[in-house]
Amino acid sequence: MSVSTEVRPSYRALLAVEGLPRLVVSMxxxxxxxTMVSLALVLFALERYQSPGLAGLVTFLxxxxxxxxxxxxxxxxxxxGRxxxxxxxxxxxxxxxxxxxxxxxxxxLTEALLLMIVTVQSLTFPLSTTGARxxxxxxxxxxxxxxxNAIDSNGYVVSSIFGPALAGALVATVGSLWTLALTSALYVVAAAVTVGVRDPLGVVPHGRLLADAWAGLVYVARNPTLRGLGISISTSNVAGGLFYIGLPVLVLSRLGGGPAEVGQLFALSGVTAAVSVLFIGRIGTEGRERQLLAGAMLVVGTGYAALTLPGWAARSRSRCR
Known part of the structure; x- marks a missing residue:
């Protein structure tokens, strides 16, 4: 990794880094x-099998x-190499x-076959998410x-804005199968763009595969900071996953909305997140990471809790209509 103290921090300097623009595009x-496939698979399961339980299991697997x-x-x-x-x-x-x-x-496509396919897809998922980051x-x-880090985080925000909105609109207009087909094409384009991204480390010296994997897991478990991050962020992600299933079910079965409204709600949450990500990227976070992470989780938890308040669903139903 190259380190230069002469680089003045700016987004212009960041985008001038060799290989970074291509990485950002593929990312x-x-x-x-x-984000499209996450919502499209939920809507597909609800549409074809009328089973919220299956939709949740698809997301889990x-x-x-x-x-x-x-x-x-x-x-x-x-x-x-990444x-x-x-x-x-x-x-x-x-x-x-x-x-x-x-x-x-x-x-x-039987229910069992659908679950098998999404399980296979999941096994390689860490390669791209960890590799890009x-x-x-x-x-x-x-x-x-x-x-x-702000660009990386905003990549999630941008995708959370456009992905669900696009998936919801496509499911509402052309159906869930065509939406999944277009999502497949997006992955093909992402693969083509990624081919040209350079990997500074390439292949590094290594030992046995399982031994290296176990050593990394033990290191995380023994490091207080990494262990705390693993527990807190994993717990937060579980809550986010439950919400990703619960919101479509709530909108479709309780509020009388459709796939487009589901996508719009997820997109709205992404828009609000975009502002905070760009703001955080311009301030120093070193030494305040714990407070910022804990505060963000509390705010998100408060939002989830607000959906359970009595009378909220009735008021929202009237707006959807």
């Missing part, structure tokens, strides 16, 4: 596809198996979605790290 395409193998994914990224394994994940995602589309169109500090000089 945005892939993350937009991720699209994430949890990947979390289990994430230590191995980290070791693989070090062994074989760029090529990111491409592998995008190709797997595009292929599995195309398979769902073909089987769904020919009425050959760890490329930023490798490409970017140390003085630009906070702005790079």
């Amino acid at each position: 945005l395409l892939a993350r937009t596809a991720n 699209s994430l949890f198996p990947g979390l289990l193998v994430s230590p191995i994914a980290g070791a693989l990224l070090d062994r074989h 760029t090529r394994l990111m491409v592998v994940d995008y190709v797997v995602a595009a292929t599995t979605l195309a398979l769902i589309v073909v089987l769904g169109a020919t009425n050959g 760890t490329l930023f500090p490798l490409l970017v000089p140390r003085p630009l790290w906070e702005r790079a």
